[in-house]
Each structure stands twice: as C-alpha cells, then as structure tokens.
Amino acid sequence: MEIKKIKTIDIIKEKRTVSAEAKQNHKEYNKIKKLILKSLESEAKTIPQIAGxxxxxxxxxxxxxxTLRKYGSIETGEIDDMDEYFSYKLKK
Amino acid sequence: MEQQNELSFDTLVIGGGIAGSEAAINLANLNYKVILVEKDLSLGGKMIHLSKVFPTLDCSACITTPKVSETIRHPNITIYTYSEVKNIVKVSEKKFTATLVKKPRYVDEDLCTGCQECEDKCPVVVKDQFQYDLVGRKAVYVPFSIANPRVVNIDIENCILCGLCEKVCPVDAIDFTQEAVDIPLTVKSVIIATGYELFDPTQILRYGFGKFKNVVTAMQMERQLVPTRPYNSVLRPKDGKMPDNIAYILCTGSRDETVGNPICSQICCMYSVKQAQLLLGALPMADVSIYCMDIRAFGKGFCEFYQQAIGMGVEFHKGKVAKITEKENGNLILRYEDIEEGKIKEVEHDLVVLSIGVLPNPDAKLLFNNPVIESDEFNYIKQIDELLCPPETNIEGVYVAGTSSGPMDIPDSILSAGAASACSANYIRN
Known part of the structure; x- marks a missing residue:
C-alpha cells in the first residue's frame, strides 16, 4: 500500500498566515498580467501603446x-522606425 | 530556534564578497581551517553584479565566478550562506566564541538542483532586489543566474503558501518546516569583510529618485549593461524608450556634508567613466554627459581611461547639479552651475544616472559583544596602524579586509584581503 507523504506546506499553514500585503500584491500582479497579455493578443505593441x-x-x-519577458511569456520584437521603442509580442 | 553542536575553526571570515573569498582562500591554502559566513544567498558580494571592471574593461563575472567556485570547492573552507554571526566574544588569546545563525531557506540545500521548476510555477511576483528593482522575481527563486550556491530560496514574507513549489519539485527539496538554527562557534581569529552599503539617493529630494522613473542609480545602469540584464537592451524604466542623451551626476551622496558623508567614495568617477564607455558601445548614437566637481583619476591607468572616454565623445561638465525636474514626456531638465563659464544652465536629458557613493556597513559594528570593535570618525572599522599594519583593529586577532575599513576599488580590496589573511595566519601561528 502506498503511503501518502505529508506536505510541509500544510505544517507551515498551521503556524503562519499570509499577510494582507502579499495577498494584495498577488491580486495586483494577476490583474496587470491579464491586461498586458490581452493587449498583446492582437499584435506586437510598444510599452506606450500597451500603457495607452x-x-x-x-x-x-x-x-x-x-518580468513576463524574463519568465518566458513575452518576447522582444522589432524596434520602430525612429529607433526608440521596441515592440513586444506573446511567445508562441 | 534549533540549537546545534559547537563548531571549531582556525579563522572566521565574515562576508563572502571578493575580499572575504580572497582572505578565506589564502588561509585555506596555508592549511588553516576556515569558516566563511555570508549573510546573503550567494557568494560574490557586489562584484558579482557588475558588468565590467575599470580600467581594463575585463568582464567582472569572469573574474568573480572562478574565485567563488574555488572558495566553495576548497576542502579547508566551510561556507554558510544566508547566515549571520552575532555575539563575538574574545575569551582568551586565540580563542573567540560566537553564535552563527543559519536562516531558513525553506529548501533542502543538499537536495535542490537549481532546476527552477518551482520558480516557473510560483504565482507571486515581487521586486527583484538582485536587479535593483528594475524587474520582478518570484517568491521562490534562484537569486540570479550565476549565484553560487545555485539553490532556490523561498521569500516567506511574500509567499502566499499555495504549495505549488512543493508539488512540482522533482527532488522533494522544498521544506516549509525549516527554522533558524543557532550554532555555537569557536575560532582562533576573525576577519571582517562585511563590505559597504550603497548610498540611498531618496535622501536627496531635489534629484527626484523614486519619483522620476528615468532617474536611476549607477547600480541599476550596471545591471542594464550586463549580459543577464533585466531588459532586452538599455532602456528607460519609465516607458521602455531607448535613451539617446544620458547624464551622469557624480558625487551623489559622497563629498557631501549635507547627507553626512563628507568623504570621497573613490570608485564613482571611474565606474561612471567605465559605464559611459560601455553605453557608447551599447548605444552608438547616444550622447553621454558627466556632471562633476572634478574627476579623481588617481590609480594606475585611470587617467588614460578618462582620456579614452573623452576621445570616445563623452562630455565632461564641471558643475554640481542643483535640481532635476521632469517633463511630461519623461525627459529630465538638469539645472546646474557651469563652473568654467560661471553661468547657471538648464539642459535636457532623457535618462539620468546618479553615481551613488559608498557608505560603511553598519552590521560590522554589531558583530562584537566583548570587547567592542572600534570604528573611525566615518564609521568604518578603525585601522589601528593604517601605515604599518592596515588590517589590525583594536582587538588583537581581529583583522579587517576590503571596504569594511573604507572606500576602495576591487584591486585594493583584494590586496587588503591578502594582508588581513597574512596577519591572521601570523597571529594563529605565533
């Protein structure tokens, strides 16, 4: 019979609670991540275009x-004609 | 807090930067048993985060990483990262006691392979302190790509306790039951190599650091210039624009009584000249201007390095910047006195880099319980005989290496560490 291994996360949950700041930060990241990824669904865009x-x-x-680029969700595209802004696109 | 059995070594080296590593290797090569304690997650100190070194423009990581590897692999060196030392007491000649506090990483260091599968799955993003807040990192993270030891750490303050990291770890290395461990320590001598702190430019309100996003520190620019940079190129943090008119403001937090640091930081002139040259390589069409009181090019090859920057087109303006204001497009207006022309001028730049100075590390003074370690008038560790035996402190058997005793560049830090290790070996042997 296979013995179920106890996860240590369950032990720390009994001693520690997640701070309100950490929860808020997590919510904000998820919200912004969705907005940025949605904005890039149609085409590659520059940062000012996404912000607008x-x-x-x-x-x-x-x-x-x-950050999304660092973790592989987004990649860098071309630079504009004025050599000012790079565009960014979703990584396929 | 857990207690462990006492450890005994010849020398305790506090700080795993370039000076601490150098001192530890020197002593270990003489067959002394060394314990090296680093408060951060990786060895390498500030140097491992730099792009290139001046005036040779050698790759900084290419110098640091072999040194770090040599330190980690040396059979006579025992390393504790993410650990601190407290309550150092001199009990008798060649006998110091101390307490080593090993903080929990919530990861079994022996099991973790640094594969970062947990990091991929972690849903939390916070500011990455190793990229000087230019980009985010996860709550479970490898500090940076060339970190050594390459082991993940869980930032428990920002962790939402979702347990995904533990679920996906292929080697079951995640361990949320870890607690801080106190380890009693006995050593024969101590080397302080706790390094320096960087000046916090938010103290100078008129420069607008933190408020104006296109005002960055030289360390943030340093990170933008390394191959493992936070962005895809050198870009403005405010809007991702590639800058083409960059200003450096020297002596930000150095040679300035108003912020409590009257002394020269010794490295800012040359690291700014270095970055200016690297920027001209990365952005060939850009203009780079340096605003300074004067340029202190005192070391071997420094003056030639400065002349090389002038030859490449870097503009030097003699004058202290009084104020920075921001335009709607994120560009910055610098108001300064041109000392050579005797005029007040206003100039526009699209990125401003503050060449921040160095400050003493306040942690160094808190290490000792009895006797107390003395500091000099600038709060660095006091060198009792600066001319004849620079590493000596007021406590016999305790030596200072690198920037714990004052601002200095990398070669001087390494020389100083060599002297501290020689003094330590001499003390133990006699």
Whole structure:
C-alpha cells in the first residue's frame, strides 16, 4: 500500500498566515498580467501603446512586461522606425 | 530556534564578497581551517553584479565566478550562506566564541538542483532586489543566474503558501518546516569583510529618485549593461524608450556634508567613466554627459581611461547639479552651475544616472559583544596602524579586509584581503 507523504506546506499553514500585503500584491500582479497579455493578443505593441490601451502607467507596464519577458511569456520584437521603442509580442 | 553542536575553526571570515573569498582562500591554502559566513544567498558580494571592471574593461563575472567556485570547492573552507554571526566574544588569546545563525531557506540545500521548476510555477511576483528593482522575481527563486550556491530560496514574507513549489519539485527539496538554527562557534581569529552599503539617493529630494522613473542609480545602469540584464537592451524604466542623451551626476551622496558623508567614495568617477564607455558601445548614437566637481583619476591607468572616454565623445561638465525636474514626456531638465563659464544652465536629458557613493556597513559594528570593535570618525572599522599594519583593529586577532575599513576599488580590496589573511595566519601561528 502506498503511503501518502505529508506536505510541509500544510505544517507551515498551521503556524503562519499570509499577510494582507502579499495577498494584495498577488491580486495586483494577476490583474496587470491579464491586461498586458490581452493587449498583446492582437499584435506586437510598444510599452506606450500597451500603457495607452490598458490605462496603466507606462513604468508599471515596463516592470511587469519585463518580468513576463524574463519568465518566458513575452518576447522582444522589432524596434520602430525612429529607433526608440521596441515592440513586444506573446511567445508562441 | 534549533540549537546545534559547537563548531571549531582556525579563522572566521565574515562576508563572502571578493575580499572575504580572497582572505578565506589564502588561509585555506596555508592549511588553516576556515569558516566563511555570508549573510546573503550567494557568494560574490557586489562584484558579482557588475558588468565590467575599470580600467581594463575585463568582464567582472569572469573574474568573480572562478574565485567563488574555488572558495566553495576548497576542502579547508566551510561556507554558510544566508547566515549571520552575532555575539563575538574574545575569551582568551586565540580563542573567540560566537553564535552563527543559519536562516531558513525553506529548501533542502543538499537536495535542490537549481532546476527552477518551482520558480516557473510560483504565482507571486515581487521586486527583484538582485536587479535593483528594475524587474520582478518570484517568491521562490534562484537569486540570479550565476549565484553560487545555485539553490532556490523561498521569500516567506511574500509567499502566499499555495504549495505549488512543493508539488512540482522533482527532488522533494522544498521544506516549509525549516527554522533558524543557532550554532555555537569557536575560532582562533576573525576577519571582517562585511563590505559597504550603497548610498540611498531618496535622501536627496531635489534629484527626484523614486519619483522620476528615468532617474536611476549607477547600480541599476550596471545591471542594464550586463549580459543577464533585466531588459532586452538599455532602456528607460519609465516607458521602455531607448535613451539617446544620458547624464551622469557624480558625487551623489559622497563629498557631501549635507547627507553626512563628507568623504570621497573613490570608485564613482571611474565606474561612471567605465559605464559611459560601455553605453557608447551599447548605444552608438547616444550622447553621454558627466556632471562633476572634478574627476579623481588617481590609480594606475585611470587617467588614460578618462582620456579614452573623452576621445570616445563623452562630455565632461564641471558643475554640481542643483535640481532635476521632469517633463511630461519623461525627459529630465538638469539645472546646474557651469563652473568654467560661471553661468547657471538648464539642459535636457532623457535618462539620468546618479553615481551613488559608498557608505560603511553598519552590521560590522554589531558583530562584537566583548570587547567592542572600534570604528573611525566615518564609521568604518578603525585601522589601528593604517601605515604599518592596515588590517589590525583594536582587538588583537581581529583583522579587517576590503571596504569594511573604507572606500576602495576591487584591486585594493583584494590586496587588503591578502594582508588581513597574512596577519591572521601570523597571529594563529605565533
């Protein structure tokens, strides 16, 4: 008979609760992640274009977009004609 | 808190940066048993995060990583990362006692392979302190790609306790039952290599750091210049634009009585000159201007390095920047006094880099219980005989290495660590 291994996460849950700040931060990340990924569904876009469409501040878009890029959800596209802004697209 | 059996070594090295690693290797090569304690998750200190070193422009990681590997693999060196030392007491000649506190990573270091499957699945994102907040990291994370030991850590304060990491770990390394462990320690000598802190530029309100997103620190620029950079290129944090007119403001938090740091940080001029050259390589069409009181190019090859930057087109302006204001498009207006022309000027740049200074690490003074370690008037560890035996402190058997005793560059830190290890060996042997 297979013995079910106890998960240590259940032990720490008895001692520790998740802070309100961590919960809020998690919610915010999920919300922004959805907005950015949805914005890029149609075509590759620059950070100001994503910020304009999602109504998020551009620095917030930069932070989360680069994080999504780091973890492989987004990849870098072409730079615009003025050599100013790169476009970003969903990674297939 | 768990208690463990006492450990005994010849020398305790506190700090696993370039100075601490150098001191530990020197002593270990002389067959002394060394314990190296690093408070952070990886060895390598600040140097492992740098792009290149001045004035040679050698790759910093290419110098640091072999040194770190040598330290980790040395049979005479025992390493504790994510650990701290407290309550150091000199009991008698060549006998110090201390307590080593090993903080929980919530990961079994012997089992973890650093595969990062847990990191992929973790649903939490917070600011990545190893990329100086330019990008996010997960709550379970490998600190950075060349971290050593390459073991994940769980940021329990930001963890939402979803348990996904434990579920996906292929080697069952996640262990949420870990607690801090106190380990009693006995050593014959101590080397302090706790390094320096960086100046917090939010203290200078008129520069707008934190408020104006296109005002960044030199460490943030350093990260943008390394191959493992947070962005795909050098970009403005505010809107991802590729900058083409970059300003450096030297002496941000150094040589400034108003922020309590009157001394020169010794490295800012040269790291700014280095970054300016690297930027011209990364962004060939960009203009780079450096605003300074003067340039201190005192080391071997430094003056030539400075001249090389001028030759590449870097502009140097003699004058202290008084204020930065932000335009709607994110560009920044610098108001400064041009000392050479004797005029107040306003110039526009699209990215400003603050060349922040270095400060003493306050942790160093808290390590000792009895006797107390003395510090100098600038709060660095006091060197009792700076000319004849620079590593000596007020406690016989305790030596200082690297920037714990004052600002210095990498070669000087390594030299200083060599001297500290020689003094330590001499103390133990006699």
């Amino acid at each position: 469409e999602t109504k998020l501040p551009p620095d917030v878009v930069t932070f989360y977009l680069m």
